[in-house]
Amino acid sequence: MTSIQTNLSADRSARLLRAASEDVQRSLLKLTSGNQFADPSESKTEYMIASRHRARIHRLQAGRENLRNALSFSQTQESFLEQAAKALSRMRELALRAMDVTMGDQQSGGDERRFEVVTGNFSWTQAKSDAENRGGKLACIKSAEDQSSVEAVMQGGSYWIGGTDEITEGQWKWVDGEAMSFENWAAGEPNDVAGGENALQIYASGKWNDLPATNTTLSGYVIEFGSEDSSVPAHESEYSALAAFVESLGSKAFNQVSLFAGQTMQVARDEESNSLQTRGIDLAATTYSSAYTPDGDGYFLRGTAQAHARLLQVKGAIEQLQQDRATVGAFAKGIDLADRMLTHSTDLLKQTLGRLTDVNIAEESTRFARDQILRQTATAMLAQANIMPQSVLRLVDLERS
Numbered sequence: 593m594t595s596i597q598t599n600l601s602a603d604r605s606a607r608l609l610r611a612a613s614e615d616v617q618r619s620l621l622k623l624t625s626g627n628q629f630a631d632p633s634e635s636k637t638e639y640m641i642a643s644r645h646r647a648r649i650h651r652l653q654a655g656r657e658n659l660r661n662a663l664s665f666s667q668t669q670e671s672f673l674e675q676a677a678k679a680l681s682r683m684r685e686l687a688l689r690a691m692d693v694t695m696g697d698q699q700s701g702g703d704e705r706r707f708e709v710v711t712g713n714f715s716w717t718q719a720k721s722d723a724e725n726r727g728g729k730l731a732c733i734k735s736a737e738d739q740s741s742v743e744a745v746m747q748g749g750s751y752w753i754g755g756t757d758e759i760t761e762g763q764w765k766w767v768d769g770e771a772m773s774f775e776n777w778a779a780g781e782p783n784d785v786a787g788g789e790n791a792l793q794i795y796a797s798g799k800w801n802d803l804p805a806t807n808t809t810l811s812g813y814v815i816e817f818g819s820e821d822s823s824v825p826a827h828e829s830e831y832s833a834l835a836a837f838v839e840s841l842g843s844k845a846f847n848q849v850s851l852f853a854g855q856t857m858q859v860a861r862d863e864e865s866n867s868l869q870t871r872g873i874d875l876a877a878t879t880y881s882s883a884y885t886p887d888g889d890g891y892f893l894r895g896t897a898q899a900h901a902r903l904l905q906v907k908g909a910i911e912q913l914q915q916d917r918a919t920v921g922a923f924a925k926g927i928d929l930a931d932r933m934l935t936h937s938t939d940l941l942k943q944t945l946g947r948l949t950d951v952n953i954a955e956e957s958t959r960f961a962r963d964q965i966l967r968q969t970a971t972a973m974l975a976q977a978n979i980m981p982q983s984v985l986r987l988v989d990l991e992r993s
């Protein structure tokens with residue numbers, strides 16, 4: 593067999609083929625990854641610009657996340673303040689009425705207890721604050737008489753009532769703090785299934801069961817109005833329940849951050865760490881607390897003078913609340929604006945990044961096709977070049993033969 597030392601033509605074809613194959617490879621990679629810089633070394637500057645853009649988009653997105661949290665915070669504040677506004681406006685009416693009461697009304701005595709059913713999907717905790725929001729409380733069944741009054745208003749479902757042992761397991765109390773003496777448990781109850789049943793349910797039968805306070809599948813809850821003390825007039829007991837409700841809002845939190853403890857809020861508004869700041873809302877401030885704190889004997893509206901003083905305090909609280917709601921509203925608007933600006937910047941950046949990195953499919957496909965043809969040609973040339981010596985040999989052979 594004759595060995596061929598050099599074949600210049602085959603060498604050149606192989607080089608061409610290698611180059612064309614690499615181009616085809618790169619085109620394919622770009623087309624499948626959709627990224628113009630399949631290989632960082634290909635275009636260092638553009639690659640670096642693109643990664644810087646990506647990092648900035650990332651930062652902007654974190655900023656938007658921040659703003660969105662702050663927005664939820666203010667929206668939660670606003671929804672509680674709206675409830676406070678309702679309660680305070682009812683408290684103003686009650687204070688007015690207390691100033692007005694005729695001797696006859698005062699002699700007609702106390703605000704008799706009444707039970708009613710409120711239907712809806714409440715957890716026990718939601719039911720408790722909803723009842724307070726309405727100027728009542730979850731029903732406290734303290735006697736057989738209460739038990740039949742509650743059964744009389746029930747409409748065949750099961751409901752939450754105001755008992756709980758959440759503070760000390762097994763020690764049942766009513767929501768007004770009184771220990772439970774009258775009881776009407778179903779057989780085997782309370783059984784604290786899985787250690788998680790701390791709220792009181794009344795079955796359609798009237799019997800009681802302990803249930804997880806988070807359950808929202810009951811028909812609703814039984815609310816109690818009026819006062820156990822027959823000397824307490826209606827406006828006094830309703831005012832007292834509303835006052836307790838407004839006060840309780842002071843301890844509300846959002847993601848473990850107090851909503852109304854008066855601390856100033858600050859949130860980054862842009863990349864240069866400019867920030868939006870807002871004055872805190874303090875529901876414990878005297879402007880509010882004077883409206884919801886009873887006198888030394890536990891009364892709010894005893895006698896015309898106290899009712900009059902109370903009216904002024906409630907008016908003060910309402911004014912403060914209007915200011916506070918305006919503050920929250922302005923803050924939320926600022927956040928919304930900042931969020932829109934960040935979103936706009938992000939969109940622009942994404943477009944730029946897109947232009948920079950997205951494959952121009954048409955261009956790349958054309959290049960791909962061209963490279964493929966080149967490769968095929970090169971392959972053909974190489975094949976041709978490789979058989980050349982054989983043909984020469986064959987000629988030689990022919991000559992030999």
Ligand code: MAN
Nearest residue numbers: 781783784785789801802803
């Ligand atoms: C059953 C009983 C109750 C318990 C509920 C929980 O009815 O075991 O004691 O509270 O299930 O759904």
Ligand code: CA
Nearest residue numbers: 783784801802
């Ligand atoms: Ca139970």
